[in-house]
Amino acid sequence: MTVSRTGERTRDVAAYALRLGDDALVLSQRLCAWVTNAPTIEEDLAISNIALDLLGHARTLLAYSGELDGTGRSDDDLAYGRTERQFRNALLVELDNGDFAVTIARQLVYAQYGLLLCTALAGAGDAGLAGFGARAAKELEYHRMHAAQWTVRLGRGTAESHRRMQAGLDRVWPYAGELFEADELVERLDADGTAVAPARLRADWEREVAGVLADAGLTVPAPSWHATGGRSGLHTEAFGPLLAEFQSVRRQYPGGNW
Amino acid sequence: MTTTDASGEEGFTEHFEALLAADERIEPRDWMPDGYRRMVLRQVAQHAHSEIIGMQPEGAWLTRAPSLHRKASLLAKVQDEAGHGLYLYSAAETLGVSRAELLDALHGGTQRYAATFNHPALTWADTGAIAWLTDGAAVVNQVPLCHTSYGPYARAMRRVCQEEAFHVRQGYDVLWSLCRGTPEQQEMAQDAVNRWWLPAVALMFGPPDTTAGGADDRTAAMGAAVSRRSMAWGIKRHTNDELRQRFVDNCVPQAERLGVTLPDPAIRWNEERGHYDFGPIDWRLFREALADNSQCARQRLAHRVAAHEDGAWVREAVDAYAAGRYEEGQSA
Incomplete structure (x- = not known):
């Protein structure tokens, strides 16, 4: 392997880690807004716990990305120092929380995807990603259980909860496909086993979520369109306000010590 | 514990007082x-x-x-x-x-x-x-x-x-x-x-x-x-x-x-007492300040009530789901 190939691969891993880190960071930020607003105190606790896990994933991945991309940026530099167009998260995670059912639908889509991805990454050629995958998969297994159990409870609860849960699924489903998109970056990393192309996980993901929805008596949505753009920094309009809020204090005090 | 007076409490009271006197804990099933x-x-x-x-x-x-x-x-x-x-x-x-x-x-x-x-x-x-x-x-x-x-x-x-x-x-x-x-x-x-x-x-x-x-x-x-x-x-x-x-x-x-x-200019070490002195709290003034601040009190409670009411359909779903599971279990 030539030096330039090594350098290119390192930059690819940095870009890949940035995508996954941004997914976790933005979803964590959305979940933070639920705390004190959840339907029960148990859910305030569960959602804050999930948000904390995701924040941990983001910190690991962003720090790793900054270490590999040659800029030496810290996790904080990447989280607080970039602008809207520089974030690489999938659009799913920036969607407004909606009601509890929309949030649970989004959690089901993401946690099932994240669990499959991290489980696969645990065997990846890149040691940093493999270590992250092995650790994160354990937490994502709980997030998946939490979302699946709520999907079934709401699907089989009352007529209203069934209607809301189906509406939540219909709302988020057009955003699921982007998680599995292939592009040159992931194909290069997948080809030599450095990382995992999420497209490989799609069939398993579909089977798993279809199983949960069947248990819940809900219908797998068949959306007529699919969102895309997050991986190249083309976000929804909801993202600007999310990022403004996220970065506001740190940007108000330039050079601050936190 | 058999002694009771007309109110049925005398022996219980003694037992309760004895637990307190012995610095033992009162438990939910105790009188x-x-x-x-x-x-x-x-x-x-x-x-x-x-x-x-x-x-x-x-x-x-x-x-x-x-x-x-x-x-x-x-x-x-x-x-x-x-x-x-x-x-x-x-x-x-x-x-x-x-x-x-x-x-x-x-x-x-x-x-x-x-x-x-x-x-x-x-x-x-x-x-x-x-x-x-x-x-x-x-x-x-x-x-x-x-x-x-x-x-x-x-x-x-x-x-x-x-x-x-x-x-x-x-x-x-x-x-x-x-x-x-x-x-x-x-x-x-x-x-x-x-x-x-x-x-x-x-x-x-x-x-x-x-x-x-x-x-x-x-x-x-x-x-x-x-x-x-x-x-x-x-x-x-x-x-x-x-x-x-x-x-x-x-x-x-x-x-x-x-x-x-x-923010208390009266704070100073008092050698004699072995404690810090601090200024007296003007409770009357403080209660007035709190009343002025009741906008925040209303907001805290309204936030809490809104979360509870918005979540009512979720809690109803949980109850209905649990009842359904119970019925399934009964008929199985």
Whole structure:
């Protein structure tokens, strides 16, 4: 392997880690807004716990990305120092929380995807990603259980909860496909086993979520369109306000010590 | 336990008093006087409600925390508070009321929470000041409560105290960083301490129950009567004013190390007493200030009620699902 190939691969891993880190960071930020607003105190606790896990994933991945991309940026530099167009998260995670059912639908889509991805990454050629995958998969297994159990409870609860849960699924489903998109970056990393192309996980993901929805008596949505753009920094309009809020204090005090 | 008088309580009272005298815990299945049950319930419920309402001022800063480390710490702290609320509601439930009834009482305003939280958290530094001062005051209150006479409350307090002590250090650390930051950050830290000091000193310890608390004789006498009853039953272990003094003694050297000024010019070491003197709290003025601030109180309760009402369909779904599962189990 030539030096330039090594350098290119390192930059690819940095870009890949940035995508996954941004997914976790933005979803964590959305979940933070639920705390004190959840339907029960148990859910305030569960959602804050999930948000904390995701924040941990983001910190690991962003720090790793900054270490590999040659800029030496810290996790904080990447989280607080970039602008809207520089974030690489999938659009799913920036969607407004909606009601509890929309949030649970989004959690089901993401946690099932994240669990499959991290489980696969645990065997990846890149040691940093493999270590992250092995650790994160354990937490994502709980997030998946939490979302699946709520999907079934709401699907089989009352007529209203069934209607809301189906509406939540219909709302988020057009955003699921982007998680599995292939592009040159992931194909290069997948080809030599450095990382995992999420497209490989799609069939398993579909089977798993279809199983949960069947248990819940809900219908797998068949959306007529699919969102895309997050991986190249083309976000929804909801993202600007999310990022403004996220970065506001740190940007108000330039050079601050936190 | 066979001796009873006409009211059926005599032997029970003796047993109850004997348990207290031996410094043993009263457990849910033990007989207890109605007044004791009411007093413990009132205190545990107020404590539980304070944990839940207390999540709001800090929770509002979760989305704006200025570093990922601080965001993680704050998430963990707010999560702990939800956990404390759950321990305490469980402790209250052992006295024969359901969580739903307790929440209704909070939402309807018939049970109270610590009025400290009716102050707004205006800047990031407030998260530090709240944790250092409000949680610091809570620890002073709660350490003796680990030995309170009602068993379930004492056990809940032991778990809560360990986490609260950590929160105090977290808050101190937030302020420590700000105090070593830019002049604007130092100013933000001082401003937050200015606004949270008096609420912590005054409201976290309750009304004065000795004349040392700066109260007129009549107010102090009323407070003292309540405290005496509570202490005779082993619920409280110290007067409000003793605990308040302990808190001030803790804070003064910590503030000096931080480099912030506590907003009380009367604070000075009193060699003779072996304590810091501090200015008398003008309770009348303070109550007026609180009334002026009732916009925040209304907002806290409205936030809580809205979350509860918005979540009603979810809780109904949980009940319906559980009932359906039960029926399936019966017919299987």
